[in-house]
Amino acid sequence: MNINKNYKNLNENYLFSTVKNKVREFAEKNPDKEVIMLGIGDVTLPLCPAVIEALHSAVDEMSKKETFKGYGPEQGYDFLKNAINEYYLTRNVKLDLNEIFISDGAKSDLGNILDLLGTDNTVLIPDPVYPAYVDTNTMDGRKIVYIDATEENDFLPLPDFSQKCDIIYICSPNNPTGAVYNREQLKKWVEYALQNNALILFDSAYESFIDTDDLPNSIYEIENARKCAVEICSFSKTAGFTGTRCGYTVIPKDLVFDGLSLNKMWLRRQTTKYNGVPYIVQKAAAAVFSKEGQKQIKENLNYYKQNAKIIADTLDKLNIKYTGGKYSPYIWLKCPNNISSWDFFDLLLNKIAIVGTPGAGFGKNGENYFRVTSFNTREKTAEAMERLYNLFK
Numbered sequence: 445m446n447i448n449k450n451y452k453n454l455n456e457n458y459l460f461s462t463v464k465n466k467v468r469e470f471a472e473k474n475p476d477k478e479v480i481m482l483g484i485g486d487v488t489l490p491l492c493p494a495v496i497e498a499l500h501s502a503v504d505e506m507s508k509k510e511t512f513k514g515y516g517p518e519q520g521y522d523f524l525k526n527a528i529n530e531y532y533l534t535r536n537v538k539l540d541l542n543e544i545f546i547s548d549g550a551k552s553d554l555g556n557i558l559d560l561l562g563t564d565n566t567v568l569i570p571d572p573v574y575p576a577y578v579d580t581n582t583m584d585g586r587k588i589v590y591i592d593a594t595e596e597n598d599f600l601p602l603p604d605f606s607q608k609c610d611i612i613y614i615c616s617p618n619n620p621t622g623a624v625y626n627r628e629q630l631k632k633w634v635e636y637a638l639q640n641n642a643l644i645l646f647d648s649a650y651e652s653f654i655d656t657d658d659l660p661n662s663i664y665e666i667e668n669a670r671k672c673a674v675e676i677c678s679f680s681k682t683a684g685f686t687g688t689r690c691g692y693t694v695i696p697k698d699l700v701f702d703g704l705s706l707n708k709m710w711l712r713r714q715t716t717k718y719n720g721v722p723y724i725v726q727k728a729a730a731a732v733f734s735k736e737g738q739k740q741i742k743e744n745l746n747y748y749k750q751n752a753k754i755i756a757d758t759l760d761k762l763n764i765k766y767t768g769g770k771y772s773p774y775i776w777l778k779c780p781n782n783i784s785s786w787d788f789f790d791l792l793l794n795k796i797a798i799v800g801t802p803g804a805g806f807g808k809n810g811e812n813y814f815r816v817t818s819f820n821t822r823e824k825t826a827e828a829m830e831r832l833y834n835l836f837k
């Protein structure tokens with residue numbers, strides 16, 4: 445039996461375990477100090493009432509012979525695909541229902557989509573980045589080329605037309621930097637992909653944090669993106685589904701490589717390897733698009749955005765440089781005096797009992813940066829910012 449030796453090339457990710465150990469040690473030594481976590485990448489507000497109501501009613505349906513559901517369509521129920529389709533129409537993006545596939549979240553599909561793509565492709569990944577892009581490609585043995593997301597390019601790298609790549613990852617709004625591409629910038633990536641016969645994997649997991657028409661929520665708002673991009677999205681951050689699990693992937697029928705349709709290949713893959721998202725969960729996800737659902741999730745998103753504003757305002761007052769926070773739950777700040785991201789982590793923990801995420805955990809360009817999130821409570825976020833202000837003023 446030959447093992448997949450590519451797994452030997454995976455870097456151990458010590459980031460979150462090291463953070464946890466350091467916090468535990470600190471708490472043991474300082475039982476009187478309240479540690480405030482601003483490293484949370486998970487939502488904290490509960491599911492909204494419209495979603496809970498839909499869950500209860502779907503459970504009741506499962507209890508009656510007449511409405512019980514067994515296996516559903518692997519690619520998702522039409523009621524949810526229709527709701528997603530309507531949502532895209534509000535942005536003037538027209539999709540065919542068969543181009544939408546329901547999943548148990550973005551992470552699974554980001555990994556699974558690679559089943560369709562040759563391992564001899566070169567992959568372009570921004571640095572810093574959500575680590576799953578790197579690890580899933582390393583597992584398959586693909587060659588990875590990094591593109592720098594730095595202060596110089598506002599953390600929004602643009603294509604180098606002299607460099608040939610086949611698969612491109614774009615995450616906008618970005619984790620960890622919170623930076624968001626505008627239409628002109630995404631247009632350049634679409635141009636590059638079309639010129640190179642490349643495929644863009646567009647991760648829009650945080651699109652619902654964009655509440656201005658000036659920025660695109662979907663790559664399909666860009667002309668011809670249907671010919672070169674797959675979009676992967678999720679209800680995790682939009683509606684607090686991190687534990688409930690539901691997302692969707694859009695694979696346009698225009699994506700044809702070597703005479704093979706990616707849409708058909710994905711359908712074949714899903715019907716072979718997957719049996720779909722629970723009916724109950726799909727009903728809950730559909731409720732996100734109801735009038736009440738939209739109103740309620742926006743209230744939750746605004747709560748996080750207000751927290752982000754409290755953080756951003758404090759950094760402004762302290763003259764600490766940062767990006768993100770406006771259309772994203774993440775704020776990516778430059779460590780004062782250019783100290784390393786782990787030194788900054790230790791400083792905040794030991795002096796003011798605040799925990800964030802060292803940028804070095806997201807790639808080499810994160811070395812002097814630090815990620816804080818807006819997912820804690822209003823009270824704790826405000827308290828954390830008061831401590832930060834008093835430390836640096």
Ligand code: PLP
Binds near residue numbers: 549550574677678
């Ligand atoms: N993509 C990005 C950029 C993320 O930050 C996350 C989760 O934090 C995911 C995808 C995964 O989302 P899901 O919960 O839908 O698997």
